[in-house]
Amino acid sequence: MSVAVHPNPSHGPQGAAVETEHGHEHDNGSLYVLGFWLFIIQDLILFSCLFATYLVMQGRTAGGPTPKELFDVPGFSWETFLLLTSSFTCGLATFQLRRGKAASTIGWLVVTVLLGLGFVGLEANEFVTNALEGATMQRSGFLSAFYTLVGTHGCHVSLGIGWVILLMIQLARRGVTPVTFRKVFIWSIYWHFLDIVWVFIYTAVYLNGLAR
Amino acid sequence: MLEQVKDFASHFFVTGDPLIYGADVSIVVVSLAIIFVLTYFKRWGWLWREWLTTVDHKRIGIMYLIAALLMLFRGGVDGLLMRTQLALPNLHFLEAEHYDQIFTTHGTIMILFMAMPFIFALFNIVVPLQIGARDVAFPYLNAISFWLFFFGALLLNISFVIGGSPDAGWVSYPPLAELGFDPGPGENFYLLAILISGIGSVATGINFMATILKMRAPGMTLMRMPMFTWSVLVTSMIIIFAFPALTVALALLFIDRLVGAHFFTLTGGGDPMQFVNLFWIWGHPEVYIVILPAFGVFSEVVATFSRKRLFGYSAMVASLVLIGIVSYLVWVHHFFTMGASADVNTFFAIASMVIAIPTGVKIFNWLFTMYKGRIRMTMPMLWTIAFVPCFAIGGATGVMLAVAPADYQYHNSYFLIAHFHQVLIGGVVFGMLAGMYYWWPKMFGFKLDERIGRWAFWFFNIGFYVCFMPQYALGFMGMTRRMYTYPEGLGWGPLNFISTIGAYMMGIGFIILVWDIVYSIRYGERDLTGDPWDGRTLEWSLPSPAPHYNFARIPVVTGRDAWWIMKYQMKPEERPDLGPIRPIHMPKNSGRPFIMGVAFFVSGFGFVFNWFVPAIAGLVVVVLCLILRSFEYDAEYYIPVHEIEETEAALGRL
Numbered sequence: 001m002s003v004a005v006h007p008n009p010s011h012g013p014q015g016a017a018v019e020t021e022h023g024h025e026h027d028n029g030s031l032y033v034l035g036f037w038l039f040i041i042q043d044l045i046l047f048s049c050l051f052a053t054y055l056v057m058q059g060r061t062a063g064g065p066t067p068k069e070l071f072d073v074p075g076f077s078w079e080t081f082l083l084l085t086s087s088f089t090c091g092l093a094t095f096q097l098r099r100g101k102a103a104s105t106i107g108w109l110v111v112t113v114l115l116g117l118g119f120v121g122l123e124a125n126e127f128v129t130n131a132l133e134g135a136t137m138q139r140s141g142f143l144s145a146f147y148t149l150v151g152t153h154g155c156h157v158s159l160g161i162g163w164v165i166l167l168m169i170q171l172a173r174r175g176v177t178p179v180t181f182r183k184v185f186i187w188s189i190y191w192h193f194l195d196i197v198w199v200f201i202y203t204a205v206y207l208n209g210l211a212r
Numbered sequence: 213m214l215e216q217v218k219d220f221a222s223h224f225f226v227t228g229d230p231l232i233y234g235a236d237v238s239i240v241v242v243s244l245a246i247i248f249v250l251t252y253f254k255r256w257g258w259l260w261r262e263w264l265t266t267v268d269h270k271r272i273g274i275m276y277l278i279a280a281l282l283m284l285f286r287g288g289v290d291g292l293l294m295r296t297q298l299a300l301p302n303l304h305f306l307e308a309e310h311y312d313q314i315f316t317t318h319g320t321i322m323i324l325f326m327a328m329p330f331i332f333a334l335f336n337i338v339v340p341l342q343i344g345a346r347d348v349a350f351p352y353l354n355a356i357s358f359w360l361f362f363f364g365a366l367l368l369n370i371s372f373v374i375g376g377s378p379d380a381g382w383v384s385y386p387p388l389a390e391l392g393f394d395p396g397p398g399e400n401f402y403l404l405a406i407l408i409s410g411i412g413s414v415a416t417g418i419n420f421m422a423t424i425l426k427m428r429a430p431g432m433t434l435m436r437m438p439m440f441t442w443s444v445l446v447t448s449m450i451i452i453f454a455f456p457a458l459t460v461a462l463a464l465l466f467i468d469r470l471v472g473a474h475f476f477t478l479t480g481g482g483d484p485m486q487f488v489n490l491f492w493i494w495g496h497p498e499v500y501i502v503i504l505p506a507f508g509v510f511s512e513v514v515a516t517f518s519r520k521r522l523f524g525y526s527a528m529v530a531s532l533v534l535i536g537i538v539s540y541l542v543w544v545h546h547f548f549t550m551g552a553s554a555d556v557n558t559f560f561a562i563a564s565m566v567i568a569i570p571t572g573v574k575i576f577n578w579l580f581t582m583y584k585g586r587i588r589m590t591m592p593m594l595w596t597i598a599f600v601p602c603f604a605i606g607g608a609t610g611v612m613l614a615v616a617p618a619d620y621q622y623h624n625s626y627f628l629i630a631h632f633h634q635v636l637i638g639g640v641v642f643g644m645l646a647g648m649y650y651w652w653p654k655m656f657g658f659k660l661d662e663r664i665g666r667w668a669f670w671f672f673n674i675g676f677y678v679c680f681m682p683q684y685a686l687g688f689m690g691m692t693r694r695m696y697t698y699p700e701g702l703g704w705g706p707l708n709f710i711s712t713i714g715a716y717m718m719g720i721g722f723i724i725l726v727w728d729i730v731y732s733i734r735y736g737e738r739d740l741t742g743d744p745w746d747g748r749t750l751e752w753s754l755p756s757p758a759p760h761y762n763f764a765r766i767p768v769v770t771g772r773d774a775w776w777i778m779k780y781q782m783k784p785e786e787r788p789d790l791g792p793i794r795p796i797h798m799p800k801n802s803g804r805p806f807i808m809g810v811a812f813f814v815s816g817f818g819f820v821f822n823w824f825v826p827a828i829a830g831l832v833v834v835v836l837c838l839i840l841r842s843f844e845y846d847a848e849y850y851i852p853v854h855e856i857e858e859t860e861a862a863l864g865r866l
Contacts, residue, residue, distance in 0.1 A: 140480055141481030142481060148464065
């Protein structure tokens with residue numbers, strides 16, 4: 001299906017100054033995009049606090065497993081590979097979205113979701129394997145902080161998967177309209193943000209843990 | 213079976229204290245009375261349509277205001293109970309455990325469920341009107357914020373009669389707040405209530421930042437914004453940057469308690485000081501979150517009632533922003549005694565003192581605004597003038613506390629108690645009351661009575677000094693905070709007794725204030741002009757109360773104090789042509805924010821008692837609400853032109 005190309009909402013008409021046509025600003029995509037960036041800022045601070053807590057806690061193993069003993073290099077490397085690739089396919093979806101192609105947008109989003117599911121599956125597997133070996137959250141301060149930080153990121157990814165499935169249904173029903181464009185665009189900001197957070201987890205948690 | 217029910221009930225309901233039985237009875241009676249009145253006058257539909265489902269910022273603001281006043285009452289009663297207990301040595305009016313619960317709920321309620329909704333009330337009522345907008349950026353989210361706050365507050369308040377109140381202090385430090393030392397649901401109530409309302413607070417911060425950045429009327433540049441709006445912008449920034457730290461601190465403590473993790477425990481590699489740091493990384497910016505809007509109110513009030521433009525506008529903006537930034541660099545001054553190195557303590561001591569500079573700039577600018585002005589001593593102005601010396605003393609004792617070596621003496625003594633009550637009451641409460649009196653006619657269309665208001669003002673003001681000045685001395689004499697009784701012979705008795713008298717004077721002041729509201733509903737001077745104070749900013753260009761779409765035509769702003777310019781400086785032919793009235797695009801009401809609040813409440817209540825069925829069920833309903841919202845494509849409607857014209861004509865504006 002072909003729909004007219006829609007401008008990037010973040011570069012759309014700015015604010016209320018041009019707005020008296022309809023008397024209300026709510027169909028202004030840039031407002032939503034700004035609001036979502038502000039949400040990202042607060043989420044970033046939330047993760048920063050979790051990172052800070054993890055860095056304080058990483059040496060506090062209380063006689064339990066240390067990061068070096070725990071971390072499985074192939075496991076977290078595959079997780080990283082899947083998630084970074086999903087960010088690339090998410091970019092391809094946005095590219096098709098800009099061209100107004102609903103079907104191929106949905107196609108790339110499906111690929112993104114599958115990669116995301118692979119990531120979540122590997123992470124769940126990592127957690128369960130660790131826990132069965134006795135490395136549970138209750139074992140030490142280090143493990144409490146590890147599961148909370150990485151688990152919070154994993155919850156974000158899972159939520160993102162559920163969210164984009166809702167958006168794919170809307171895209172399929174309505175095609176690319178200013179509203180669906182804005183919704184998918186905002187979701188893509190979220191997805192890339194989670195990717196960046198993962199890069200920090202990869203370095204500050206996994207690589208740093210192996211180097212200690 | 214019956215035995216089991218009895219056993220359950222004796223743990224589920226708080227038992228054994230006559231005060232609490234009294235509260236049980238009053239809660240049941242008041243609830244029945246509300247249900248009866250709503251049913252008898254057939255007002256259930258009205259309540260649902262006009263209030264519970266509203267997304268109108270003005271109504272949400274009014275609901276915040278009512279909640280804040282109710283919480284001021286509850287927190288105030290807690291305060292009076294504490295002062296009664298401390299009036300004389302060796303009193304046993306309250307048991308030690310009950311006293312612990314009361315100082316915990318007093319602090320928690322006053323900061324999170326009184327000061328926060330009070331500032332949000334003014335955000336909501338004033339900001340869209342001041343910037344010439346028809347609503348906030350995200351009205352639906354705004355309603356969600358309110359209901360999360362409301363049901364969070366409800367969750368904390370029912371702990372009083374169900375399950376037991378939290379008792380680890382409003383800061384809830386581990387290891388005391390960990391499961392091992394504080395079993396029972398009380399602490400869970402505290403954690404979940406604040407986590408739930410905290411989501412709403414962050415959403416409010418995002419909402420108002422987006423509103424102010426994107427929805428100002430044409431011509432209103434940042435440096436033409438009214439000072440209250442500036443204070444809300446900076447406050448919103450602090451909220452966005454600070455609240456996540458509180459969320460993390462409380463969530464980690466909750467994980468410790470729920471599943472036995474080791475973040476803040478003494479065993480298993482936990483570190484209690486990590487909680488203390490996270491808590492105050494939010495906690496110190498939080499005091500600026502509540503004080504900056506009060507500063508904004510004072511700026512509006514001083515300019516209006518001196519009939520002068522605000523002195524030093526740019527310096528006022530700069531000092532707001534500077535306070536906002538430095539507020540992040542001072543958190544360690546809450547625990548200089550942690551044992552950090554001298555270098556660390558020095559940094560935080562100096563940063564704390566630096567805050568006094570922009571604050572001093574603001575105080576002097578208010579004084580210079582009054583200088584040679586035509587001052588009218590109205591109620592808002594009285595509260596503002598009372599604020600100046602009160603805050604100056606509080607600020608000076610704050611600088612004393614910021615001197616790290618000396619703080620080892622003052623730490624956790626009544627000197628500290630007197631200091632922060634002086635800045636929080638003298639700053640925030642005075643500011644919010646000034647704002648309430650100032651914008652009351654805009655909210656309800658009538659003024660509050662000045663004569664009764666003055667009685668309330670003087671009782672509250674004199675009572676404040678009588679209550680808290682002795683506490684500075686008590687702190688020097690060695691009395692520490694949170695002690696529930698003290699022996700004779702230390703010489704603390706007389707000062708404590710005087711302090712209690714002051715507390716009761718403040719209580720009387722509050723009752724007179726409530727009487728002022730009740731009296732004025734009936735007899736208050738009606739505001740027919742929409743501009744009862746001869747105001748300077750755009751909200752006074754509208755009728756009182758404003759129609760639900762606020763502006764029939766969005767005004768064009770040509771300078772600071774936009775309404776003053778339109779009234780006095782602009783010739784009629786210079787006025788910009790706003791064109792004809794056009795249909796107005798408005799958000800539809802929705803019951804979902806309310807339902808989400810209820811669902812969060814059910815979920816939170818489940819987690820408090822580790823009942824996972826309601827806990828999960830509540831969250832499922834929340835997710836369902838989110839999904840339904842995602843598929844909602846007709847959440848807005850147009851008000852037709854003839855309807856706007858009829859409304860405006862009825863208001864005498866056409």
